[in-house]
Amino acid sequence: MASPSCDAPRGRPLRRIVVLGSPGSGKTAFCHQLAGTTALPLYHLDDLYWSPGWSRPGEEEWDHRVRALCALPRWIADGNYADSAEPRARAADLVVLLDRHPLLCAVALVRRSLRLRRSPQGPGTAGAPPGGSGRRRPVTARGPEYVPRRLRDSGDPPVLSLTALLRKALLFRRRDLVVIHDVLRRTGAPVRRCRTRRQAAALLAELGLPDPCPPSAPAQDRAAGHLDGGPAGGPPPGGPLPHEPGGRSTRTTVTPCTCPASATATSLWRST
Secondary structure, three states: OOOOOOOOOOOOOOOEEEEEEOOOOOHHHHHHHHHHHHOOOEEEHHHHHOEOOOEOOOHHHHHHHHHHHHOOOOEEEEOOOHHHHHHHHHHOOEEEEEOOOHHHHHHHHHHHHHHHHHOOOOOOOEOOOOOOOOOOEOEEOOEEOOOOHHHHHHOOOOOOOHHHHHHHHHOOOOOHHHHHHHHHHHHOOOEEEEOOHHHHHHHHHHHOOOOOOOOOHHHHHHHOOEEOOOHHHOOOOOOOOOEOOOOOEOOEEOOOOOOHHHHHHHHOOOOO
């Protein structure tokens, strides 16, 4: 299936970048390095979605969190969640689609699972998180592995179901990618598609050029993730924020990535 594609927009800085792709395609490592080279704050959708015990948010709460992210002025959004891709694509200056072969993605998932299991300390046993819970972060020979924030801090297993991930990777082009293509066509978002690690490394080098128009101090403060409403104090796109019982407006805090895996990402994407 053909994918919408284009050259990265030129002549204007990229402030909002969406990264999509199958599980095992390398989205998170790509995003960590992209954040390091562009200085854009990185937000993992898995951090916003999963709560301790691998519990999921309700549909309304998830929509609220996605709209809160989209309202921020600068970000990299890492994650598929195809049903919520449209608001991110509409807000983005660029969509990066990592479209590696499903079998390669499946192999990458198995290798990551084996790395976690073969770690000398075992999954979740190296590097205690703040808060004194006694739980520890997954560390392998390649360094810390990314695990969604709330799961990492609560000591949950880093993978809910390898079988489910493998099924999702193998069926990605037949299922999620069909939805993503429809979203990209409807929104007209500029897209860069990378089928190989070499193409992804070249795109990283291209997108890592300095921003000629750095954000103002207020924009930097808002980019840290504290959000009471949309730009200029208004509600985020898609409508007003939900209210708690009693009519009190909720405040959403969308926190950028601070996970230890970001320190090792530069070694994972090379042009050779």
